[in-house]
Amino acid sequence: MEEGESFGFGFTPVAGAARCVGDTDSNPELHRQAEWRSHVEGCARRDQAALAALYDQSNQPVYSVKPVDRW
Numbered sequence: 001m002e003e004g005e006s007f008g009f010g011f012t013p014v015a016g017a018a019r020c021v022g023d024t025d026s027n028p029e030l031h032r033q034a035e036w037r038s039h040v041e042g043c044a045r046r047d048q049a050a051l052a053a054l055y056d057q058s059n060q061p062v063y064s065v066k067p068v069d070r071w
Contacts, residue, residue: 032057035057036054036057036058038050039051039053039054039057040054042054
């Protein structure tokens with residue numbers, strides 16, 4: 001994916017975009033954010049291993065969300 005090329009849903013990767021600031025070794029939340037950001041950037045480069053890693057780390061929280069009964 002080229003710089004400035006859109007994914008098609010409003011997100012455009014930008015070279016040199018802001019990164020997590022802080023000590024990711026002592027802050028698990030910052031570490032997770034940095035790791036997921038790296039996976040998303042890998043997905044933008046069509047890296048299948050990055051997509052697999054992102055899925056492995058995100059499927060449990062995503063699929064554990066209960067739908068809201070609106071009817």
